[in-house]
Amino acid sequence: MSNLDRQPTPAVCGGRGFVVAEPVRELLTPRNVKLGTSTEVRRLLPNLGRRMVGAWCFVDHYGPEDIEGADGMQVAPHPHQGLQTVSWLHDGEVLHRDSLGSLATIRPRELGLMTSGRAISHSEQSPRGHGRYLHGAQLWVALPDSHRKVEPHFQHHARLPHVTAPGLTATVILGTLDGATSPGTAYTPIVGADLVLAADAEARLPLEPDFEYAVLAMSGEAEVDGVALLPGSMLYLGCGRTELPLRAISDAGLMLLGGEPFEEELIMWWNFIGRSQEDIEEARRDWMEGTRFGEVKGYEGAPIPAPALPPVALKPRGRTR
Numbered sequence: 001m002s003n004l005d006r007q008p009t010p011a012v013c014g015g016r017g018f019v020v021a022e023p024v025r026e027l028l029t030p031r032n033v034k035l036g037t038s039t040e041v042r043r044l045l046p047n048l049g050r051r052m053v054g055a056w057c058f059v060d061h062y063g064p065e066d067i068e069g070a071d072g073m074q075v076a077p078h079p080h081q082g083l084q085t086v087s088w089l090h091d092g093e094v095l096h097r098d099s100l101g102s103l104a105t106i107r108p109r110e111l112g113l114m115t116s117g118r119a120i121s122h123s124e125q126s127p128r129g130h131g132r133y134l135h136g137a138q139l140w141v142a143l144p145d146s147h148r149k150v151e152p153h154f155q156h157h158a159r160l161p162h163v164t165a166p167g168l169t170a171t172v173i174l175g176t177l178d179g180a181t182s183p184g185t186a187y188t189p190i191v192g193a194d195l196v197l198a199a200d201a202e203a204r205l206p207l208e209p210d211f212e213y214a215v216l217a218m219s220g221e222a223e224v225d226g227v228a229l230l231p232g233s234m235l236y237l238g239c240g241r242t243e244l245p246l247r248a249i250s251d252a253g254l255m256l257l258g259g260e261p262f263e264e265e266l267i268m269w270w271n272f273i274g275r276s277q278e279d280i281e282e283a284r285r286d287w288m289e290g291t292r293f294g295e296v297k298g299y300e301g302a303p304i305p306a307p308a309l310p311p312v313a314l315k316p317r318g319r320t321r
C-alpha cells in the first residue's frame, strides 16, 4: 500500500535513542488515516512517541471492511526506495503488480514481500470478483545502509512455517521464531509472526533478549503481558525479554513484530526512505520524471504523483520522544 497522505510529514527514524533497553508495556494509540475515498486505516507506526520497532518502520491496520459490491482497495502505481513492504491479510485478497512485471494475488496468511532496494513501483488492488471482507496489515521494513540499494525483487510465499502450542498457531512471516524460519529474505535480525489464539488459551512465546518487540492486535481480545489489547492497538514491549505471556479472552489474532534495534538514522518521507535530504529530493524527482522506478504494466489508470516536499529541510536530527 502507499502512503496516500497528500501532505506527508517527514519522520526521522532509527538511532539508539528511541530504544527502551528493558521490558516495558507502552500502549500505542493509532492515528486514523483515510486512504483514497473509502478505506480508513489505523496507523501504528510511525507514531508520535515511537518510530520503529527493530527495522519495522511502518504499520497500518485496515478492516475488517465490508467491500461487497464496492471496488475495495485501489492503490495506483507508486514508488518505493530503501525498504521492503509486507502485505499480510486476515481476510480478502490483494492483486499486486510491479515494475519488474510481477503479478500475484496475495491471500490470507500468505507473504507478499517486495524488496524495493534502490527503486521499484507497484499497484495494489482488490481483484475483480473479490471476497466480501478485507482485513489486513501493511508493514514496511527499513533496509540497512549495506543493502538499501539492492536490486529490487518480489517474493510470494503461500506456505510459511508454523509454530504451535495448545491453543496457539504462530505463522512465521519474516525471520525466526522458536526455531522456525520464514523463507522471506531479511536484511537485518528481525521477526514477524502471525498469532492465532483460541479463546481461553494461555501461551508463552520465546523471545530474543537483544530484540525489541511490539504486538499489534488484529482481532478479538487478548492480554499481552497482562495488558488487554483491542483490535487496532499496539503494545510496545521494549527489549530484555526471554518470553512473552499471552492470554486469549476470546478467539484472537495478533501480530508479533520485533528485531534488533535499528541503529542507523534515516528519513522517511511519503513512500521513500533515505539517509539525507538529497536522497529524498532525488527520489521524488526521479519518480515525477518517470525514471528509475520503472512502469507498472497492466494497470489501468494513472500513477500517483508525489506530493510537494515540505519547505523545511529534512535531516536526521537525533532523538525526540
Ligand code: MN
Pocket (backbone or CB within 6 Å): 001, 002, 003, 078, 080, 085, 122, 271
Ligand atoms: Mn506501496
